[in-house]
Amino acid sequence: MSPSNLLLASLSPSDLAALEPRLKPASLQQMQTLYEAGDPISTVYFPTGAIISLVVALSTGEIVEAAMVGRDGVVGASSALDGKISLSRAIVQLSGPSLTCDVGVLKTLAMQSQSLLSLLIRHEQALYAQAQQSTACMASHHTDARFCRWMLRARDLSGSDTLNFTQEFLAEMLGVGRTHVTLVAHTLQAAGIIKYTRGKIHILDLEALREAACECYDTVNSNYRALLGGQY
Template identity: 60%
Template sequence: MPNSNAIFASLSASDASALRPHLKSVHLESRRILFDVGDVIDSVYFPTSAVVSLVVGLSTGEMVEGAMVGKDSIVGVAAAMDSKLAFTQAIVQLPGDAFVCDASAFKGVAMQSERLLSLLFRHEQAVYAQAQQSTACMAAHDVRSRLCRWLLRARDLSGGDHLAFTQEFLAEMLGVRRTSVTFDAHALQQAGLIKYSRGKIQILNVDGLHEGACECYETVRSQYAKLLGRNRKAHDARSMSGVAHG
């Protein structure tokens, strides 16, 4: 259901009704590239269980993650709204479901709603703030605390404790050597926080990861809570009103 996406769930009844006919359910496979740098965005995605990384490529071929988004976000909305090219690559990090909307149809609905436009601006602020936080995190925090933060964020967005990640992919997203990830993942496993095998990580101790994570995890959570706060209350109020009059 579209309402499994927090942004869609926070829309007004009229905005949701206007968008719903344009939504198509899709399953996004791991490593699928939704768009690349320089692409014209023709689709907007509302993830419901898929997790997507917004990454920046370097001339050396390395990739660094700027933001991790999922059921708390929309993918591709900024470029779709102003017809500009994508300046990051969007790659599916964890497979799952999403709803996709034609970018032109999405823009048409958004331009008719001041409330929806306001939400979209705040959403883009939150994604931009997350990217800024990631930059500061890479500069100031050690690999282990960043790894804890990254695993917690992936768990929040996927809704499960089993994450299908290779250490190579983790190293790419964190912008470090694989040996660094191997060392710190082993330390977390020895501490009983995670269990990992080839291509799979199971989170065993969420509280332990919270203790080991850098401050950036809670900062990003707070940013998204502020993003959805007002709209979530309005959505809940409408739902209760509907029950009262049903």
């Protein structure tokens, strides 16, 4: 198996050799809930094509995305560090393949390898930093810049300029009303940056999208580059 997950690809040869036989392929479906907040974690996910959102659900029924994980990371690794339960809902944002591992197996291997343990800790730090950045982004940046930042990260993790997202889903992830997302999508489409058809967004001008995104996109990327080095 040649891992297309960048975190796995960054493992030392010995760590990868120990973990690789324990990995199992899985197909994740859009809107599939992997964990609810408070659920015990039994399976760890290393996405290879799917994208997973970690979201916070409010009593009003609204949900807000705290972090996005794809082929650059892992979901549920905190359980191998004695986290035991999920602190947020993990929902599949974009369908695709993933590799999975039993949490007990990953914990055992991490306790036997300082390098693997260190990598998992650094990943959780990067994930925490991403959640902090998302909080600052929601408080300080306009919806249009946040929309562009979100689209760029989804593009990076999917490896495609075509993304299957409804406006309702985007509004939920950004924590805004659908009318805000509709307005931003129309503005970007009029500028020739994206093309939006029902449930599908095509990125037409990547450079313009980057210029329109807020600084949070580069900040999150910097954190993951520090984690994965040349792999990211």
